[in-house]
Amino acid sequence: MTQLIQNLVDSLGLGGTYALLALGISLIFGVMHLVNFAHGELITVGAYTAYFLFSTVGGSWWWMPVAIIASCVLASVLTERIAFRWVRTANPFTMLLTSFALERLSHALWQIGVSPKAKAFPKVSWAFDTYQFGDVRIEKMDLVTIFVTALALVVTALVFKRTLFGIAVRGAAEDFDAARLMGVKANRVILGAFAYAGLLAGVAAVLILMRTPSAKPDMGSAWLLAAVIAAVIGGMGSFTGAVAGGVALGMLQTFLQSYLPEGTLSYLNDAFVFGVIAVFFVIRPQGLFDVTHAERV
Amino acid sequence: MLELADVTTRYGAVTALDAVSIHVDEGELVALVGPNGAGKTTLLNTVAGLLTPATGTISFSGERINGTEPATLVRRGLALVPEHRRIFKDLTVEENLKLAGVTVARRLRRERVDEVGSLFAVLRAKWNTNAGFLSGGEAQQLAVARALMCNPKLLLLDEPTLGLAPTLVDAIFELLVTLRSQGRTVLVVEQNAHRALEIADRGYVLRSGRLVAEGLGSDLAGDPQLFEAFLGGGL
Amino acid sequence: MNRSVTLRIGRSLATSAALLAVIGVLAVIYTSTGGASRHSLVDEMLVNLMLVAGMQIFVGNTGVLSFGHLAFAQIAGYSAAIAALPLASKAKVLPGLPFGLGDVHLGALGAVIAAVVVALVVGAVVGVVVARAHGLAPTMITLAVLVVVEQVVKNWKELTRGAGGLSGVPVVHGSGWLYVAAFVALLVACLFHESRIGRFAVATREDELAAPALGIRLFSARYSAWVVSIAVVGLGGAMLVLSLGSVNPKQFTLDRSILVIAMLVLGGMRTVTGAAVGTVLITAGNELFRQLGDRWKIERFSDLFLGGVLLAVMLLRPGGLLGDRDLLGYLRRRFRAPDRPAPPVPERSAALVAADIVVNFGGFRALDDAGIRVRPGEVVGLIGPNGAGKTTLFNVVTGLVDETSGSVHLGDQDLSDAMPYQVARAGLARTFQNLRLFKNLTVRENVELTSLVAWRHRTGSLPVNELLADAGLTAVADRAAGTLDYGNQRRLELARAAALSPAYLLLDEPTSGMSDAESQAMVEQVRAVAAKVGAGVLVIDHDLGFITRISDHMVVLAEGRILAEGTPAEVRANPAVAEAYLGSQA
Known part of the structure; x- marks a missing residue:
């Protein structure tokens, strides 16, 4: 029982972070049918922003999250303006490789501009203090993660449900031309989607960096892979699906780690997760929440 | 109000619209009829800014609007109800209207949604239902309501009765008459050529991308040659 | 070798x-x-x-x-x-x-x-x-x-x-x-x-x-x-x-x-x-x-x-x-191999029969007990107003859409549940309303591809050069198909379908977007191609001049049902057909 609760807390924290990233990926896929493999780089941007601020002007974790989130929003918007805008009508293959090119460029820029090695910055002093509930020990950071993620998801749900921007994004995800006919400006809604995806990635970056305060050129890739998988499990373009996929992936990873027998198998955690995912695609290639529309012939 | 002069539109190698000239004057209800593939939808899409004409001039309220972004045209008062309605199925009725009010000033939007909503009793009853669950007739009314959100000077309708049951078809034709009596200018593409021409002030017949007949609506509707003009060629 | x-x-x-x-x-x-x-x-x-x-x-x-x-x-x-x-x-x-x-x-x-x-x-x-x-x-x-x-x-x-x-x-x-x-x-x-x-x-x-x-x-x-x-x-x-x-x-x-x-x-x-x-x-x-x-x-x-x-x-x-x-x-x-000699035009006896077809898309009934029959060598025209279900019927016959009920037969062969590639190999070749050429491939390669299918999975391949010449495409044979003008793209799609040596050609609006002169020429081309491969034809079109000239028999579809059929003259004289097209004279 104790173990179960512990695992649940861990998996909610991890899965929540995946959900924030997957939601951004799904959002961008919704409005322009791009699987953005450069999305994970936003975390890297956030990390180096924190590193620079700490090492130049000094900084405090009281306001650092704002700076990190702002840098992520800015970076996300920039990728749209300099690259994705020009391949908007291209085939998925071209768009996918464009995002990969940006991912490569980001890695290269940090490696060349800063250093291939990890750069650490001050940690949050209280992050790993623990609370004891009976036999269950919970880190403060776990609670912060779960709380912030939940808050971000609730706010996102409200934005999508209540604001004109949210409704426009949902409408554009379903039928872009019809949204244009209503007076929605294509550039604006896509840029808005990138900005919002950047915001969510920024929140995820803050949570990640509070745990592991260091910046490394390729740190975004592992998160990206998990987030893309989560978005695809949920069904690309489905916002509910992205959240469900993120949490499901977090649980799968945490529980496999915990319950697989000792020995070789436990090292194969990632292999198992991806194996399960490959099988999932075979059984249900359209994801949990199907958003595909039939093509007219 | 709207004038097309020698407008040609191409999709790649295909000439879908071949030097077509038509005009719609203020307060008129004009019907555009013709067989499948005649270029009717292409014409409306070209006017609404979804397509850019290769040659020719489109002017709206005296201004040249070739290749203007649809969002800009909506703000100037030109709205299209597209073929197959294209309502947002994953949004509720209210959200569909809100989205269509994107061009309305923020403080007036709420009011405008209620105003347009009150014109359509059936929609009012399904206010918070996802539009995907509406029947064909309800969906068509929503599509028209959506276009009215921006209070358009000129309303373009593409096949508003397609796939509707006969009683609903009647309702849509009544709606067209009502719109005109409210002083709106309407250009409608309709498969139900006879009825559309009967209620229209004027009509145009398009075939294979060219204009083959034009005249007063009632004259065209009663013309025994209409069927021939429609389908082209003799035996 | x-x-x-x-x-x-x-x-x-x-x-x-x-x-x-x-x-x-x-x-x-x-x-x-x-x-x-x-x-x-x-x-x-x-x-x-x-x-x-x-x-x-x-x-x-x-x-x-x-x-x-x-x-x-x-x-x-x-x-x-x-x-x-x-x-x-x-x-x-x-x-x-x-x-x-x-x-x-x-x-x-x-x-x-x-x-x-x-x-x-x-x-x-x-x-x-x-x-x-x-x-x-x-x-x-x-x-x-x-x-x-x-x-x-x-x-x-x-x-x-x-x-x-x-x-x-x-x-x-x-x-x-x-x-x-x-x-x-x-x-x-x-x-x-x-x-x-x-x-x-x-x-x-x-x-x-x-x-x-x-x-x-x-x-x-x-x-x-x-x-x-x-x-x-x-x-x-x-x-x-x-x-x-x-x-x-x-x-x-x-x-x-x-x-x-x-x-x-x-x-x-x-x-x-x-x-x-x-x-x-x-x-x-x-x-x-x-x-x-x-x-x-x-x-x-x-x-x-x-x-x-x-x-x-x-x-x-x-x-x-x-x-x-x-x-x-x-x-x-x-360096190209010469065409294989054309196989003799086979005697075909199997009729294409789609019977009692019902198709529901969600709550919408696209086809309601529709059926059609084409005999060997016959040209059947399928007409009807927008949204009548003509293309859906094509899609059912060629296996792209699953019918809710009904059957499709080619002679004794049951094609009701066949996959599109099986339908094609059985001898039904189709074209598409919105042209689906292999755009990056040359004109010749487009035709060669189907000819290869015919050679492997049907009675034998047709000479590609001849098909290109018949369609008037020899001069542009080495150009990418996507760069052709529209009329030529339509003609290429027909030639590509014919290369399958099909028992039946299913043509979806072969003259759409063509001028009157071009669609008249299309009558001759379709007839010539059909005669060459010994195929029957089922054709959808909106140009009544074209369809009456080319068809032996016409079928009118409206709202998913067969409204009328008969010779072109009979169909044109039928007031119900005019009504279906133009709406009732209320």
Whole structure:
């Protein structure tokens, strides 16, 4: 029982972070049918922003999250303006490789501009203090993660449900031309989607960096892979699906780690997760929440 | 109000619209009829800014609007109800209207949604239902309501009765008459050529991308040659 | 051996030899002016060339992006290393080697063959999944495969010694063997591109719907491409390990996958020439940037080059520098086998009958008890207002849409549940309302493709030259289909369907968008083509002049039901038909 609760807390924290990233990926896929493999780089941007601020002007974790989130929003918007805008009508293959090119460029820029090695910055002093509930020990950071993620998801749900921007994004995800006919400006809604995806990635970056305060050129890739998988499990373009996929992936990873027998198998955690995912695609290639529309012939 | 002069539109190698000239004057209800593939939808899409004409001039309220972004045209008062309605199925009725009010000033939007909503009793009853669950007739009314959100000077309708049951078809034709009596200018593409021409002030017949007949609506509707003009060629 | 096969092999040999010769000359010039590091760069390039050629076979021909090919290079690499390690050092570094592999020792050639076989066995299983998936799924599956294999290699220490890798594998010295292997890789890629199944794979890349409608089975085309490409990539992986004498997981990362993909797309992934050119350019550019980085003391400067080049290609020339310009394609146009003699026009007796067809789309009944019958050699016109269900009826007959109830028969053959490719092979060839040509292929290749299907799966292929001449397309035969004007595209689609030697041609609006003069000419062309292949015709059109002139019998569909049928004159005189078109005179 104790173990179960512990695992649940861990998996909610991890899965929540995946959900924030997957939601951004799904959002961008919704409005322009791009699987953005450069999305994970936003975390890297956030990390180096924190590193620079700490090492130049000094900084405090009281306001650092704002700076990190702002840098992520800015970076996300920039990728749209300099690259994705020009391949908007291209085939998925071209768009996918464009995002990969940006991912490569980001890695290269940090490696060349800063250093291939990890750069650490001050940690949050209280992050790993623990609370004891009976036999269950919970880190403060776990609670912060779960709380912030939940808050971000609730706010996102409200934005999508209540604001004109949210409704426009949902409408554009379903039928872009019809949204244009209503007076929605294509550039604006896509840029808005990138900005919002950047915001969510920024929140995820803050949570990640509070745990592991260091910046490394390729740190975004592992998160990206998990987030893309989560978005695809949920069904690309489905916002509910992205959240469900993120949490499901977090649980799968945490529980496999915990319950697989000792020995070789436990090292194969990632292999198992991806194996399960490959099988999932075979059984249900359209994801949990199907958003595909039939093509007219 | 709207004038097309020698407008040609191409999709790649295909000439879908071949030097077509038509005009719609203020307060008129004009019907555009013709067989499948005649270029009717292409014409409306070209006017609404979804397509850019290769040659020719489109002017709206005296201004040249070739290749203007649809969002800009909506703000100037030109709205299209597209073929197959294209309502947002994953949004509720209210959200569909809100989205269509994107061009309305923020403080007036709420009011405008209620105003347009009150014109359509059936929609009012399904206010918070996802539009995907509406029947064909309800969906068509929503599509028209959506276009009215921006209070358009000129309303373009593409096949508003397609796939509707006969009683609903009647309702849509009544709606067209009502719109005109409210002083709106309407250009409608309709498969139900006879009825559309009967209620229209004027009509145009398009075939294979060219204009083959034009005249007063009632004259065209009663013309025994209409069927021939429609389908082209003799035996 | 027949002439066309000889020519295919000849063209492939010539192309791969020419490409490799150019690369070899460049390499000799380059290495003769510098030290040993230049030789290892050339070796690395040759290995990459094998990987790129392997990727081209699948990604280039099918248009499905894969990140997972390096996983099979890795499997092959480790297999080669384990097979080639001397027994003594194997006992030392891998004491717990399973499956009795501790007692196996092979020479270099044996190790390469074993490695390719192992990669093939695993690849054959994974390929079943990849080839069956649609849209984004296959790409995602390959990504998952890459990660799974990497993790297994890192963690199955008894077999692989973990992340540190294996060293001490006997090295195959000299670039000579690498040249031989690279030649084999290029040759296989060329041969596959030239082969029937390779052409089919290309067709599925160009249009995922039109290819099955012409008798090409998506799964087998993709699966074959996958298996062959895995074999070549496996060869690359094995040669990589044998040329370096060591193997570790760092050689097969996602980074390298992207390097290989960049090489593939820079020159143009659709052709082997493009793949080879891209490999050389990326290798040279990388090296240039590395040296600049050394001079300016910038670490990993070359990564900037790779990202920049990939981005520039995608934004500016997504088809690659060369696009479809290709040595192999040039030779194909230059040296062509003469057409096979036309088979005699078969006597056909099977009628095409669709009966009691009901189709529901959600709550909407698109077809309501509709049926149609076409007799051999007969031309039946299908008309009706917008939304009547005409195209849906076509889609039901050709297997694209599943009917809710009803049946489709061709003679005694039940096609009710047949897949589109089965319907086409049974003898129904269709065209599409919105034209689905293979746009990047030449006019001739479009027709040749269906002719190949006919040759393999039907009674015999029709002479391509004759079909092109009949359609008036001889002058433009070597142009890309997408560059033709509209009338010619319509005529090409008809010729392409006719090349199947079908029992029935199903034409969906063959004159839409044509001028009156052009549609009159179309009457003659359709009749001539139908007579030539002995086919009956079912045709949808809106031009009553055209349809009355061409049809023996006409059927009117309205709101999913058969409203009227009869001779053209009878149908035109029927007031219900006018009403269906123009609406009631209320």
